[in-house]
Amino acid sequence: MRYFLILFAALLPARALALDTAPLAEAVEAARTAEGIPGVSVMIARGDERLFSQGFGLANVELATPATPHSIYQIGSLAKTFTAVGIMLLVEDGKLALDESITHYLPEAPAHWKPVTLRALVGMRSGIADYEEASLEGDDEALIDLHRDYTDAELITRLGRAPLLFAPGTRVQYSNSNYVVLGALMTRIAGEPYIDFLTRRLFRPAGMNTARKASLEAVIPNRADGYVHAADLRNADWVSPTLYSTGDGGLMMSVEDLARWHQLLVNKTQPLAQTFAPMWSVAPYPDGTRPVIGYALGWQAQSAGGVSVVGHGGTWAGYRAYFLHVPSTGLSVAVLANLESAGTGRLAWKLAGLVDPRLYRQAAASDPDPKTTQAHRALFKALLDGKTIEGAMTPGAAVLWTSRARQELLDFASPVRTSQSFVLVRRDKRQAVYRLDAGRFDVVLEMALDKNRRVSGINVTIE
Structure with missing residues (x-):
């Protein structure tokens, strides 16, 4: 009789076997408490099924406002994925070519950027120094002052002051500057602010109705406030309005928006379906060797348990975000938090492992050796x-x-x-x-x- 029951269970539709969400909620709350995270919002979906969507803790500590799936967070570098998709839309429109020099589209860019292609920018292979870390030799001033406002032209001029760190295409190096330039380029080619282009072509058609430009000034319903840990919990430092909303990290959204984003990723009939797969592929270097770090076109590509996984994280101004997607199974996990040091990546992978044990990367409770x-x-x-x-x-x-x-x-x-x-x-x-x-x-x-x-x-x- 036992064999009959096992066979019968195997024949049931997948959605009929309900997922026990209690371990998921326990894992989130344990991480939130251990790390002192004020608020966390989580979404897990697989295919057309929403498995889990919940908020934990506080979106605003001062007002004791609970975090919910509708709480809106700054997503930091997770925004790079959306900027990259916007670039690909312009490529499909015939307005951009991935292997064209960016100086073709931005003639005011410095001459030493001529070997930098659009593909190198999107794939973190340009050699342009990261504005958060770089300064000029003999000059203590950073390339970009986070407390100053700049026009797109001024940003390109300042970023172009530094020499390239390596020959474009020959290395992978994470640089926020790449996506600052891409945001400015999208604005130039689309003929409208890059966030307006993304809203019109991507967010609104997908039903991501609260995804928007990041802003410290706008009144945003359900906004979660961003915090940092110093001696104690405090509000995040102020960043200038323009640098708060550049193409490298200037978006805000909720996990509900990311649930609709998930639907775009798994819906094979929607217009963007043919766009994603090439963006998840990590190209070899010109000499045929493969990068150690699997950064594709706006996505980090890696594997766990023999399963390919794509995604991206983000950290910015009191917030932290992580989104992962498993193309073969249609599983997506989104974690947004309002603490800059929150381990959203660790938590996302832990939750993914609870749903699919092949992805398990949970840290051991103790070390036996x-x-x-x-x-x-x-x-x-x-x-x-x-x-x-x-x-x-x-x-x-x-x-x-x-x-x-x-x-x-x-x-x-x-x-x-x-x-x-x-x-x-x-x-x-x-x-x-x-x-x-x-x-x-x-x-x-x-x-x-x-x-x-x-x-x-x-x-x-x-x-």
Whole structure:
């Protein structure tokens, strides 16, 4: 009789087997409490089914306003995904070409940007320095002052003052400047502010009715306020209105908007269906080698448990966001929080793992073998410093971890070098997985182990 029951259960439609949402709610509340996050809103959907949508904690601490699925958050760099889609719409309109130099469209751009193509900008391969980190040699002034307003022309002029960090196309380096330029370019080519173009061509047709330009001045119903942890909880620092709403992170929305975005991703008949797949593919370098960090066209592309996953995170002005999508199963998870240091990526992956165990990346509650963890930590630090530890790696693994691979990781998440965190996720005879806090990102480090417990391979992904 037991075999009959198992067979019968397998024949039931997937939506008839209701998901137990209690572990999802418990996981969110545990993370919110542990990290001191004021408010979190979460959405999980698979295919046409909404599995979970709920708010936790407070959207506004001063007024004790509860967070809900309708709470609106600044989404930071998650906005890059939408900016990239806007660029692709203009490509489909025949107004842009991905392999054309950006100086063709922005003739006022500096001459040394001529080798930079539109594709290199969207894929983080331009070599243009990140405005949040760069300054000119001998000049303590940052390229961009976050407390000043700039026109698009002034932004391009200031960003163009710095030399390119590498030959365009030859490396992947995360740079917000790429998407500042893309926002200005979209405005130029579309003939309207880039946010108006996105609203008209993407948000409103998708039913994302509250997705909008980020603003500190506008009265926005259901806005969640952004906070940071210093000695205690405080409001986030002020950012100038123009820099609060540039193409690298200037959008606000709710998880309800992201639920409708999910529907665009899974609806194979809608007009954008043919646009997404090419954006999820990570192209090799000109010499045929593949990047260590899987940044495609406005999406981070990686895998877990042999399953391809795409998504993006965001951190900006008191908020943190993360959205992941599994193309093969149609699963999407969105986490928005009103604390700049919130681990939204960790939480999104944990929730995804509770729905689909193949994606499980939950940190272990305890480490049964701290000595092995310390040995792996020492090895990874040595590799980041350009060194090796004799006998710790197989010869083949040492060869694969090239200087370019090391540099690419440091380019993308430089704080990983000084990160104090090195948390065991899981470890068995064949693999050890750790998570490191690298500021804007979490770095997931996977080490393959041979029969002698030596590291035989390394894979790095970004959350």
